[in-house]
Amino acid sequence: MKLVSFSRPGGPIAAGVLDGESVAGLTEVGLAESVIEVIREGQPALERIRAGLAHAPRHALANVRLEVPLRPGKVLCSGINYRGHARENPNAKMPDEPFFFAKLPSSVVGPDVPVAKPARTEQVDYEVEFAVVIGAPLHRATEAAVMPAIFGYTLLNDISARDVQFKDSQITIGKNFAGFAPIGPCVLTADAMPRPDRVALRTRLNGRTLQDGNTSDWLFSLPRLISFLSEHVPLEPGDIVTTGTPAGVGVFRDPQVFMWPGDVVEIEAEGIGILRTPISET
Structure with missing residues (x-):
């Protein structure tokens, strides 16, 4: 799974899953607020995302901006x-x-x-x-x-x-x-x-x-x-x-x-x- 942070024009930064030429929005359906949240929660978060991914809205990659995936502490x-x-x-x-x-x-x-x-x-x-x-x-x-x-x-x-x-x-x-x-x-x-x-x-x-x-x-x-x-x-x-x-x-x-x-x-x-x-x- 390719986790990304992305934004749409005028919108906030959200978590998503990159799949070819599209991004599935996780934040919009309550699956994850951010990539760092998923990392900290670990396997339970990944299982929740996999179970709900089919219901996440899809955005064409050309219509979104990929942001830095996470802001690392170190x-x-x-x-x-x-x-x-x-x-x-x-x-x-x-x-x-x-x-x-x-x-x-x-x-x-x-x-x-x-x-x-x-x-x-x-x-x-x-x-x-x-x-x-x-x-x-x-x-x-x-x-x-x-x-x-x-x-x-x-x-x-x-x-x-x-x-x-x-x-x-x-x-x-x-x-x-x-x-x-x-x-x-x-x-x-x-x-x-x-x-x-x-x-x-x-x-x-x-x-x-x-x-x-x-x-x-x-x-x-x-x-x-x-x-x-x-x-x-x-x-x-x-x-x-x-x-x-x-x-x-x-x-x-x-x-x-x-x-x-x-x-x-x-x-x-x-x-x-x-x-x-x-x-x-x-």
Whole structure:
């Protein structure tokens, strides 16, 4: 099931289920007020939605706006977690344990929201990231406890200002300009993706494919990654944890490729869909 947040012209943001070229409205028939409500309630909410979905009104996808699926409490991103990305980075070494940094809630935007190139940077880069939506509290969790606690999956574009990020190791500043965390287009429930470790990922910039990877290239599995993180940071329903990016980022290409006003970047994961972001003037 693909859960979305959507709006119609002049209307409020509502919860829905994306089905091909239509969206079934959940809020209109009292099935769910929001996606975060469904995540927090978990399986009973999903069962209620499945039982009542046939009675939900349908809206053509072309007539609605997909919003950011949820506003996460925390977004924690894995750094080097693909073998290919580690190999393309001349300064990286294969890590002994997972590495994480934060994306701040103020950087989160939804599908098709223009992201302005900050005046501070001339190196705006893309990163397709397969992201986990936490569905149950995890703190000092064993690896065996991780998969049952995952509600679903989404996409995050870890937009990065490389000249800021790499100057004095300013990773938090370089990755948290306004709009630098597009999320969407949906949250795919975990039951619909039995093998998250076998998912094809792509990035296209103005139609040109620049990243073409697969989660099978992970250095650390989901149980290892999230168990390690939960040893240090308590995770809560609605938090998002990303799993790194595959090879092909702009800063390590020859010649380098960065994003400029007028560009459109699309990241894609099979089963989840396409998250599109236009780059605009400052």
